[in-house]
Amino acid sequence: MVCNMGVTKVIEVPIITAEIPIGPQHPALHEPLLLKVYADGEEIIRAEVNTGYNHRGVEKLCEKNTFYRDLFIVGRVCGICNTVHANCYVRALEYLLDARPNNRARYLRVLAMELERIHSHMLINAVMAEIVGFDTLFMQIMLDRERVMKAKEILTGNRVLADYMIVGGVRRDIDEVKRARIRDLLLKLKPRVEYYKKVFMEDETIVKRLVDIGVLKPVDVTSHSLVGPVARGSGVKIDSRASDRYDAYDEIPFNVVTRTEGDSWARMMVRWDETLEAINMCLYILEKLPFDGNPVPDEKRLPRVIPHGESYARVEAQRGELTYYVMSDGRSPSPYRVKIRTPSFNNVINSAFMYVGLSIADVPVALTSLDPCISCMERVTVIDLEKNTRYKLTLRELAGGKV
Amino acid sequence: MVISVSSKLDFFSKYAVKTEIIKPKRIAFTVKSEDVRHIFEELIKQHGHGAFYVSTIAGTDLPGENKIRLDYYVVLLPEEETIVIRTYLDRSNPLVDSLVDIIPGVLSGECETHDLLGVFFKGNPFLKRGFFVALDVAEKGIYPLRKDSGV
Amino acid sequence: MRRPKILGLVLRNFAKRPATIQYPRVKTPIEEDSRGVQYADLTKCTGCTLCALECPADAITMTPIPQGYEVTAKNPRRIYPLIDYSKCVFCYRCVKVCPVNAYIVTSKYDIAGPTRISSEEYSLSTLKKVS
Numbered sequence: 001m002v003c004n005m006g007v008t009k010v011i012e013v014p015i016i017t018a019e020i021p022i023g024p025q026h027p028a029l030h031e032p033l034l035l036k037v038y039a040d041g042e043e044i045i046r047a048e049v050n051t052g053y054n055h056r057g058v059e060k061l062c063e064k065n066t067f068y069r070d071l072f073i074v075g076r077v078c079g080i081c082n083t084v085h086a087n088c089y090v091r092a093l094e095y096l097l098d099a100r101p102n103n104r105a106r107y108l109r110v111l112a113m114e115l116e117r118i119h120s121h122m123l124i125n126a127v128m129a130e131i132v133g134f135d136t137l138f139m140q141i142m143l144d145r146e147r148v149m150k151a152k153e154i155l156t157g158n159r160v161l162a163d164y165m166i167v168g169g170v171r172r173d174i175d176e177v178k179r180a181r182i183r184d185l186l187l188k189l190k191p192r193v194e195y196y197k198k199v200f201m202e203d204e205t206i207v208k209r210l211v212d213i214g215v216l217k218p219v220d221v222t223s224h225s226l227v228g229p230v231a232r233g234s235g236v237k238i239d240s241r242a243s244d245r246y247d248a249y250d251e252i253p254f255n256v257v258t259r260t261e262g263d264s265w266a267r268m269m270v271r272w273d274e275t276l277e278a279i280n281m282c283l284y285i286l287e288k289l290p291f292d293g294n295p296v297p298d299e300k301r302l303p304r305v306i307p308h309g310e311s312y313a314r315v316e317a318q319r320g321e322l323t324y325y326v327m328s329d330g331r332s333p334s335p336y337r338v339k340i341r342t343p344s345f346n347n348v349i350n351s352a353f354m355y356v357g358l359s360i361a362d363v364p365v366a367l368t369s370l371d372p373c374i375s376c377m378e379r380v381t382v383i384d385l386e387k388n389t390r391y392k393l394t395l396r397e398l399a400g401g402k403v
Numbered sequence: 404m405v406i407s408v409s410s411k412l413d414f415f416s417k418y419a420v421k422t423e424i425i426k427p428k429r430i431a432f433t434v435k436s437e438d439v440r441h442i443f444e445e446l447i448k449q450h451g452h453g454a455f456y457v458s459t460i461a462g463t464d465l466p467g468e469n470k471i472r473l474d475y476y477v478v479l480l481p482e483e484e485t486i487v488i489r490t491y492l493d494r495s496n497p498l499v500d501s502l503v504d505i506i507p508g509v510l511s512g513e514c515e516t517h518d519l520l521g522v523f524f525k526g527n528p529f530l531k532r533g534f535f536v537a538l539d540v541a542e543k544g545i546y547p548l549r550k551d552s553g554v
Numbered sequence: 555m556r557r558p559k560i561l562g563l564v565l566r567n568f569a570k571r572p573a574t575i576q577y578p579r580v581k582t583p584i585e586e587d588s589r590g591v592q593y594a595d596l597t598k599c600t601g602c603t604l605c606a607l608e609c610p611a612d613a614i615t616m617t618p619i620p621q622g623y624e625v626t627a628k629n630p631r632r633i634y635p636l637i638d639y640s641k642c643v644f645c646y647r648c649v650k651v652c653p654v655n656a657y658i659v660t661s662k663y664d665i666a667g668p669t670r671i672s673s674e675e676y677s678l679s680t681l682k683k684v685s
Contacts, residue, residue, distance in 0.1 A: 059519075060547055060554060065610065072610035072645045095426040136564055143573050157589045163645040171650070195563075203559040222480065223452040225508030236480070238456075243483030299650040311426035312476065314458075314485065323476065325461045341459040341476075341512075349511040 031374040047355035062338035086165040088315040092326040095311035105169035105295035106248040120318035168297040197272040210265035214366030228320020233267035264369035319343035431487035440500040460512030501527035521546035590661040593676035598656035605648035613641035637673040
C-alpha cells in the first residue's frame with residue numbers, strides 16, 4: 001500500500017504472506033502449542049493460537065472421582081504449579097466446610113507455595129535465556145534452581161510434586177533441623193538471584209532481545225483478561241494474594257511488584273523481583289513460624305460428606321490468578337462440577353494480538369515472556385483464531401475479530 | 404471497600420432477578436440471559452475497560468431443571484472484588500449473546516464453554532468444535548461436560 | 555560490544571568440578587524421608603481395601619496372598635494391597651489412610667527399569683513362609 005503526499009490514488013498491493021507454524025514440536029518452543037504466524041517478509045501480520053495437543057479432560061475426571069482423590073488429580077494438572085492447584089482446590093473445599101486450618105498450617109502452606117514460585121520464576125527466566133541463545137546463563141540459573149528444589153524436597157518430601165495440601169492443614173510438619181536447612185539454602189540462593197537480576201538488567205544480549213518486544217498496554221491487559229506477571233509488567237495491579245488475603249498472606253509482609261514498561265523485559269523483571277520477594281517471605285515464615293498445634297490433620301478422620309453448596313477460590317499462581325469453582329450436591333462423594341481456570345488459559349489464548357508487528361525472531365521471546373504452561377491450559381481445549389490486518393484497524397478492534 | 408464496589412454496581416438492581424452468595428463472599432447476581440450483554444455494555448460505558456476483567460466463564464449442566472447455568476466471574480479493579488453474573492439457559496437450545504466483540508478477553512472462556520457444554524454464543528465467529536477431545540467424539544455431537552454425554 | 559556480564563562467572567566455573575551427577579553410576583543425594591517406594595507390612599494389614607479405594611491413580615489392587623505363607627488371623631480374607639509402581643504417583647494417600655498403619659515407607663526412588671515392578675516381593679517378604 002503506497003500513499004504519498006500529492007498522490008490521489010491509492011495503489012493496493014496484494015500482500016503475499018508466509019505462513020509459519022511454530023510448534024507443536026519446535027526447537028524454540030518447549031510446549032505443545034501451535035502458534036501459527038503469518039508473516040509479510042519479516043513482520044508478523046497475524047497470529048493464531050491453535051491448541052489441543054495436550055488435552056486430558058481433568059474437569060470430567062474430577063466429576064468422576066471422589067473429593068479426596070481429586071485432591072491428587074488437580075495437583076497433577078501441572079507439575080510446576082502443583083501446590084497452588086492443590087491449595088486452591090483445598091481452600092474451595094474448606095470454604096464449603098467452613099473449616100479453617102491452624103496458623104502453623106497456614107504459614108507452611110504459604111512457604112510451600114512461595115518456594116514453588118521461586119523455582120518456577122527461575123525456570124522461566126532460564127528458559128528465556130535459552131530462547132535468546134544464551135545457554136550459559138540457562139545452565140547457571142538451572143544449577144542454582146537446584147537449591148530451591150532441594151528446599152522443597154526437605155519441606156514436602158518431593159522435588160516437584162509436593163502433594164502437600166490437605167483439607168484442614170498440610171501433610172507433613174517441619175522440625176528445627178529442616179527449618180535451619182531450608183533457611184540456609186535460601187540464604188545461599190538470595191545473592192545468586194540478585195546477581196541474575198543484575199545480569200538481566202545489564203547484559204547487552206538480554207536487553208537487546210527483550211526490551212520493547214511484545215508491548216501490552218494496561219487497557220489491553222484488562223480487556224483481554226491477562227493476569228499475573230503479564231498484567232503486573234504492564235502496571236495493572238492484579239494480585240489475589242494482596243486482595244483475597246488467603247492463608248497466611250494476611251500476616252506475612254510482602255510487596256506487589258509492578259512495572260510500567262509493559263514489554264517482555266518488564267515481565268521478566270517482575271518475575272525476578274517477585275523471586276526476591278518470595279525469598280524474603282520464606283525467610284520471614286521460617287523465622288516467625290507459629291506453634292499453635294499440630295498442622296497435620298489425621299487423614300482418617302476427614303469429613304466424609306462435603307455439604308451442599310458452591311465455592312469459588314482464587315489463588316495467585318506463579319503465572320497469575322488461578323481459580324477453582326467447586327460445586328457439591330451434598331449427597332454424592334464426588335463433586336458435581338469442578339471448573340478450573342488457569343492463568344495460561346487466558347494469557348496464551350487471548351494474547352494473539354500481541355504478536356502483530358513483531359519480527360519472526362521475536363515471536364518465541366514474546367511467547368516465553370508470557371510463561372506459557374500448556375499442561376495447565378489444556379485440561380480443556382480451545383481453538384481460537386485471531387484475525388488481524390495491520391493497516392486499517394485499531395488494536396482493540398483487531399483483537400475482537402472485526403475484520 | 405464494600406461501599407465503593409456496590410456503588411459501581413448500582414445499575415445492577417434493575418437487571419438482577421436474585422442475588423445469592425457463592426462462598427466465600429462472592430455476590431452472585433442472577434440475570435436474564437438476554438440482559439447479559441446489556442450489563443457488560445453498561446459496565447464498560449460507566450467505568451471503562453480498565454475497571455474490570457472477566458476472569459472465568461463457568462458453565463454447569465443442570466439436567467434436573469433442564470437448564471444450563473452460565474456464570475461470568477468478573478473481577479472489579481482496583482479492589483479486586485469478584486462478582487458473579489449468573490444466567491440460566493434452556494438446555495435444549497442454549498443460546499446467549501456473545502461478548503467477544505466488546506470484551507476480547509472472554510474469547511477463551513466462550514470457546515471452551517461452547518466446546519464442552521454446547522452453549523452457543525451468538526455473534527462469536529471463532530466457535531469451533533472438534534478440537535476438544537478426539538475428532539470422533541466431537542463429530543458425534545457429544546458435549547463431554549453434559550451429565551448425559553456418556554463420556 | 556561490551557564485555558559479557560557473566561564472563562567472570564563462566565571463568566570461575568572452569569575451575570570448579572562438574573555439577574552434573576553421573577546417575578545411575580553415582581546416586582543422587584536424596585532426603586531420607588522423601589516419598590519413595592511404599593509397601594504394606596502384611597503382619598499388620600487387615601485386608602480392609604481402604605487404600606485401594608482411596609488411591610487416586612488406581613494403582614492398588616487387592617490380591618490374594620499365595621499359599622505357603624503364614625497369614626495372621628487379623629486378615630481373614632487373605633488379601634493384600636498390591637501396588638503397581640508404574641501407576642503409583644507416590645502421593646502416600648494409602649500410607650495416611652491406613653487404619654492400622656500397616657505401610658512401610660522408604661526413600662527408594664530408582665525403580666525405573668525394563669520390567670514392571672510391583673510391591674509383591676516387598677510385601678510378601680514381611681511374611682514368614684510356612685515351613
